[in-house]
Amino acid sequence: MSESVFTVRGHGVHSVYEESLHAIKRMPDIRKVSGLRAYRKDVILHVHTMGPFAALRMMAHRGPRLISAHVTPETLIGSIKGAHLVRGLVNRYMRGVFDLATLVLSVSKATTAELEELGVRRPVVLMSNAVDDRRIRAFAGRRAELRREFGWDERLVVLGVGQVQPRKGVEEFVACARRLPHLRFVWVGGMQFGMLSDARHDLARLRETAPENVTFTGLVPREEVFARCAAADVFFLPSKHETFGLATLEAATAALPVVVPDLPCYRDWLKDAYLHARTVPEFTELLRGLEDPQVRATWARLASSAAAAYDSGALADGLRDAYRQAATHHRADSPQKMPPAR
Secondary structure (H helix, E strand, O other): OOHHHOOOOOOHHHHHHHHHHHHHHOOOOOOOOOHHHHHOOOOOEEEOOOOHHHHHHHHHOOOOEEEEEOOOHHHHOOOEOOHHHHHHHHHHHHHHHHOOOOEEEEOOHHHHHHHHHHOOOOOEEEOOOOOOHHHHHOOOOOHHHHHHHHOOOOOOEEEEEOOOOHHHOHHHHHHHHHHOOOOEEEEEEOOOOHHHEOOHHHHHHHHHHOOOOEEEEEOOOHHHHHHHHHHOOEEEOOOOOOOOOHHHHHHHHOOOOEEEOOOHHHHHHOOOOOEEOOOHHHHHHHHHHOOOHHHHHHHHHHHHHHHHHHOHHHHHHHHHHHHHHHHHHHHHHOOOOOOOOO
């Protein structure tokens, strides 16, 4: 279950939900059920969001319940307007929702640390995100064709993917573009949360006043995101916080060199296969260095190699193992039937 199906799409949580559905369809030993059958005790409920509908669904479910921790309180800061003002309330609500689950799936070691700090009491197991690499690599070899389709010239293309919000580093992205006017900067993503988006008016103004070498595409279908990864030269996302970084994984799978901050989640899965910095001048210098084709090719190979461990096979294996663990924990948590009185 993901509330993004009937609310807001176009973000990483919905993408992971879709990836999970694709994986389940290819797994002969796991069957997706719906309707009244989905409430049976022998059915595992896997929730990806944590809104009120998800919470109620977990409370109503009699079988094993999993929730993937894609979102933490820290994720909302710089994403939703006024989130910092109700941090205590958010903490209590999220902790309560996580504790409804039989098992909490953490997408990174960094996220596990956040869950521990939040005080989540349910068992937490690590299950990193993964993507169907075949869907991304289907665009390989079409770079020239796709660049013509997007209207890109021969300038080096720096790609950013994410919601237009302060947490994702949009302001830093544009600031680097101003310092590198000979490069093309393309940001894929929009303000999916509308009036609730943090700094909405400031970021709308930023888009309007961005230099000519910056393009904001707005929200596009996920396949078009993959196509832009195949056509671009560098991936650059100066975000302040990520639980895993799905867009970064997609870019690395497409063999783009990755330039991001040195966040704990990236250390988990990218290891040493990414370029990192903290300030706009530092990011600018890294991007300048990647104008060298040989340097770019080296970092592209490293990123692609790191991403290979998080492909469709890894996703299927992770889901299967998580569902087995959830069933085991549920049996252990269930009260044992008393023997009949003699």
